Amino acid sequence: xxxxxxxxxxxxxxxxxxxxxxxxxxxxxxxxxxxxxxxxxxxxxxxxxxxxxxxxxxxxxxxxxxxxxxxxxxxxxxxxxxxxxxxxxxxxxxxxxxxxxxxxxxxxxxxxxxxxxxxxxxxxxxxxxxxxxxxxxxxxxxxxxxxxxxxxxxxxxxxxxxxxxxxxxxxxxxxxxxxxxxxxxxxxxxxxxxxxxxxxxxxxxxxxxxxxxxxxxxxxxxxxxxxxxxxxxxxxxxxxxxxxxxxxxxxxxxxxxxxxxxxxxxxxxxxxxxxxxxxxxxxxxxxxxxxxxxxxxxxxxxxxxxxxxxxxxxxxxxxxxxxxxxxxxxxxxxxxxxxxxxxxxxxxxxxxxxxxxxxxxxxxxxxxxxxxxxxxxxxxxxxxxxxxxxxxxxxxxxxxxxxxxxxxxxxxxxxxxxxxxxxxxxxxxxxxxxxxxxxxxxxxxxxxxxxxxxxxxxxxxxxxxxxxxxxxxxxxxxxxxxxxxxxxxxxxxxxx
Numbered sequence: 151x152x153x154x155x156x157x158x159x160x161x162x163x164x165x166x167x168x169x170x171x172x173x174x175x176x177x178x179x180x181x182x183x184x185x186x187x188x189x190x191x192x193x194x195x196x197x198x199x200x201x202x203x204x205x206x207x208x209x210x211x212x213x214x215x216x217x218x219x220x221x222x223x224x225x226x227x228x229x230x231x232x233x234x235x236x237x238x239x240x241x242x243x244x245x246x247x248x249x250x251x252x253x254x255x256x257x258x259x260x261x262x263x264x265x266x267x268x269x270x271x272x273x274x275x276x277x278x279x280x281x282x283x284x285x286x287x288x289x290x291x292x293x294x295x296x297x298x299x300x301x302x303x304x305x306x307x308x309x310x311x312x313x314x315x316x317x318x319x320x321x322x323x324x325x326x327x328x329x330x331x332x333x334x335x336x337x338x339x340x341x342x343x344x345x346x347x348x349x350x351x352x353x354x355x356x357x358x359x360x361x362x363x364x365x366x367x368x369x370x371x372x373x374x375x376x377x378x379x380x381x382x383x384x385x386x387x388x389x390x391x392x393x394x395x396x397x398x399x400x401x402x403x404x405x406x407x408x409x410x411x412x413x414x415x416x417x418x419x420x421x422x423x424x425x426x427x428x429x430x431x432x433x434x435x436x437x438x439x440x441x442x443x444x445x446x447x448x449x450x451x452x453x454x455x456x457x458x459x460x461x462x463x464x465x466x467x468x469x470x471x472x473x474x475x476x477x478x479x480x481x482x483x484x485x486x487x488x489x490x491x492x493x494x495x496x497x498x499x500x501x502x503x504x505x506x507x508x509x510x511x512x513x514x515x516x517x518x519x520x521x522x523x524x525x526x527x528x529x530x531x532x533x534x535x536x537x538x539x540x541x542x543x544x545x546x547x548x549x550x551x552x553x554x555x556x557x558x559x560x561x562x563x564x565x566x567x568x569x570x571x572x573x574x575x576x577x578x579x580x581x582x583x584x585x586x587x588x589x590x591x592x593x594x595x596x597x598x599x600x601x602x603x604x605x606x607x608x609x610x611x612x613x614x615x616x617x618x619x620x621x622x623x624x625x626x627x628x629x630x631x632x633x634x635x636x637x638x639x640x641x642x643x644x645x646x
Contacts (some may be wrong), residue, residue: 153216162206162428169387171197176355176384180376197254206242211435229612230429243292251284256556263555264379272526272544280522283515286559300516303560307437314561323420326633331499334487338644341482343473350402358468359409367599368413369420380552381408383415388427391419404495407448411423414447422606437616441568449498450576456590457463487644489537491546503536505566573632578623
């Protein structure tokens with residue numbers, strides 16, 4: 151067997167094991183009975199060990215070394231080699247017994263978070279979170295870094311990004327967004343949100359979400375929609391991309407926009423060629439690029455006036471009370487700017503402030519400037535400093551996100567980067583599709599999806615994030631696109 155065939159055999163085996171991991175995780179969050187957690191945690195730990203062993207094996211090390219000396223490899227194979235060798239060396243730095251313990255504790259930690267969130271009881275979650283923070287610190291030391299230990303974790307999710315670069319992005323964003331938020335408060339005409347009040351049966355909400363996904367181009371023969379405590383999307387494998395959302399009877403738009411958001415992720419995964427799956431390139435270019443797709447469908451499409459000119463009649467069929475509401479009134483109500491406790495329900499103006507808050511707390515945890523037990527109070531104070539509001543419960547504060555329960559430290563900044571990438575990509579998309587608004591108004595979403603398939607989705611993880619942005623837009627990532635988009639849209643909505 152030649153070097154390339156041997157490498158691809160080993161990597162495809164890893165992909166199969168990771169697919170099983172993804173399926174177990176999806177089941178745990180959507181259908182598994184509560185009493186199954188102990189057995190599932192043990193199985194998850196054993197399966198994670200198999201993945202770990204495969205990723206760190208001497209056989210894979212030899213295959214990587216042999217392939218690195220090969221000439222004229224196809225671009226997709228080179229991209230796979232770059233990505234897999236990076237993960238291989240990172241994982242190889244972690245002792246096997248430590249990783250198995252981490253995987254087992256991660257499954258237990260997620261279950262503990264769900265229970266603690268339901269009971270609004272941070273103290274019961276505290277020991278699990280302390281273990282996850284401990285693992286993150288230990289892994290950062292194993293991976294190695296030149297600046298902050300946080301950089302070692304951030305690089306997992308956004309290749310090449312550093313905390314120093316993030317600081318350079320955050321400062322100008324904060325300097326422009328915070329004053330603009332104050333300007334909206336002081337001088338803007340806030341939309342009337344009365345039309346969104348009421349009770350909306352979950353069954354009807356679910357039907358509406360399924361309808362929206364279908365119109366956007368989501369392939370239900372290659373996936374499904376379920377409900378979870380915290381919405382997420384999971385690429386189980388080629389032809390199997392599933393998403394979840396959550397519905398609240400008194401908050402119609404929460405479930406719909408959650409579905410649109412996860413639908414953006416799912417459309418990305420469904421657009422990756424099947425040939426990239428065995429090479430472990432089925433995911434997005436980065437978590438930030440992936441987030442750009444979900445934020446595009448949730449916000450730049452889903453919260454746009456053209457979308458509601460099309461979808462308002464569908465909404466009225468599901469909930470007749472909206473038939474008497476003017477489309478522009480509905481559009482403005484949906485785009486109200488109100489500082490809120492919950493990140494996933496934050497408006498476009500304040501959303502990045504939620505991410506800045508989490509990034510700040512994560513860096514303090516990783517550099518021992520903040521103890522885990524002090525996190526709730528520090529969180530509440532940061533909410534007050536950034537958004538001018540203070541949570542009255544941990545459920546709406548430190549317990550609202552699932553990420554820390556499974557050890558995802560370094561992940562949150564990618565949400566902010568997703569917003570920035572999204573606006574920059576969309577500016578180019580608009581130039582290429584000058585009739586986009588008219589197409590969306592008439593319910594023609596195929597041109598939009600085709601453009602994304604061609605320029606973003608088809609590359610999977612084969613192209614690095616900065617390179618992808620430069621290829622598509624002609625310049626390096628630039629946060630000014632997002633600022634200009636937000637200022638233009640909300641100055642109009644608030645009649646500034």
